[in-house]
Amino acid sequence: MLFGVEGIDRNELESYARQELFNEINECVNNLELTGDGLAERLAEGGILPMYGMPSRVRDLYHQDPSRKQKVSTIDRDLDLAIAEFAPGSEKTKDKRIYTSIGFTAPLLPDKKNGLVPADEPLSGRKWMLRCLRCQHTETSAHQFEHTVCPKCDATDEQGFRVFQWAVPLAFRTSLNRGDDAKNEYDVLITGAGSVAESKPQDFHLVNNTNTQIAFSESGRVFRVNDNRGQLFKGATGNATFGQGEKLLPNQWIDERFQNKNDGVKFQKQGESEEMIAIVAPKTTGVLRIKPATVPDGLCLDPVAPGSAVKAALSFILYGTKTTVLVYWLMQLPQ
Numbered sequence: 001m002l003f004g005v006e007g008i009d010r011n012e013l014e015s016y017a018r019q020e021l022f023n024e025i026n027e028c029v030n031n032l033e034l035t036g037d038g039l040a041e042r043l044a045e046g047g048i049l050p051m052y053g054m055p056s057r058v059r060d061l062y063h064q065d066p067s068r069k070q071k072v073s074t075i076d077r078d079l080d081l082a083i084a085e086f087a088p089g090s091e092k093t094k095d096k097r098i099y100t101s102i103g104f105t106a107p108l109l110p111d112k113k114n115g116l117v118p119a120d121e122p123l124s125g126r127k128w129m130l131r132c133l134r135c136q137h138t139e140t141s142a143h144q145f146e147h148t149v150c151p152k153c154d155a156t157d158e159q160g161f162r163v164f165q166w167a168v169p170l171a172f173r174t175s176l177n178r179g180d181d182a183k184n185e186y187d188v189l190i191t192g193a194g195s196v197a198e199s200k201p202q203d204f205h206l207v208n209n210t211n212t213q214i215a216f217s218e219s220g221r222v223f224r225v226n227d228n229r230g231q232l233f234k235g236a237t238g239n240a241t242f243g244q245g246e247k248l249l250p251n252q253w254i255d256e257r258f259q260n261k262n263d264g265v266k267f268q269k270q271g272e273s274e275e276m277i278a279i280v281a282p283k284t285t286g287v288l289r290i291k292p293a294t295v296p297d298g299l300c301l302d303p304v305a306p307g308s309a310v311k312a313a314l315s316f317i318l319y320g321t322k323t324t325v326l327v328y329w330l331m332q333l334p335q
């Protein structure tokens with residue numbers, strides 16, 4: 001990112017504004033992963049230009065409110081939380097009723113003929129992610145990867161190498177039934193999500209008098225990934241009922257566990273086949289990478305080696321007022 005940097009060169013700034021900024025704005029406008037309302041939010045979400053306050057990345061879960069007949073209500077969360085709390089199969093408790101998420105929809109708009117109609121496709125365009133649980137190498141691409149082992153450390157499937165498809169949900173939905181009676185206020189099932197940063201070549205600096213190397217990038221691509229504990233979410237886009245009645249709403253992505261099932265919805269597939277995806281909250285933000293400079297003999301830092309006591313890579317996010325920094329611990333594997 002351009003701002004918050006000390007010692008900006010005047011000529012560099014001018015040439016950036018004259019030559020590069022236009023293309024970056026264009027890319028941002030056409031990036032389907034960004035769903036901010038209006039240009040300012042999109043540019044902020046894409047990390048191109050800042051806006052006053054933080055961009056809104058709020059996503060809705062549509063459910064029925066039994067106290068207000070037939071009325072559709074929403075619970076909202078920041079996208080980072082929504083991909084875990086609203087994931088298909090997850091339960092949310094509100095006003096002592098339990099609502100189960102069954103899939104995705106685009107935000108719903110009022111429609112004279114049908115009542116409600118989705119604004120768009122339920123998910124952003126599908127992309128691919130290559131991820132190594134062993135060394136934390138991460139790449140994304142619009143196309144399928146050809147690698148069958150980690151390009152960085154040669155880890156195989158058994159050693160934590162994964163390639164999968166992912167998308168960003170625009171909004172989430174339940175079956176729009178009345179919800180179940182809550183047994184207690186804490187009865188909430190959540191599938192986990194972890195943060196990863198896209199790998200890029202970087203110069204690490206040794207921290208004096210330590211065994212630690214660090215690298216900071218001002219605009220790293222960070223992904224919060226919910227891969228359903230490695231199983232991915234299986235479902236399809238199609239026409240599905242929304243609440244009582246037989247009327248079908250188009251462009252609904254429904255998890256196969258809830259397609260034409262008792263506690264699900266009536267569903268007709270639009271395309272050919274089911275798909276397996278992870279749901280992701282992408283973000284452009286600062287990334288601080290930390291790794292050991294050398295690994296002493298006899299110490300194994302491989303998180304997926306049999307019998308390894310090393311927990312999978314540590315990553316945590318520091319939320320600030322201006323920017324978010326993902327602090328990222330990289331394993332230094334013995335060569």
Ligand SMILES: [Zn+2]
Nearest residue numbers: 132135150153
């Ligand atoms: Zn690897």
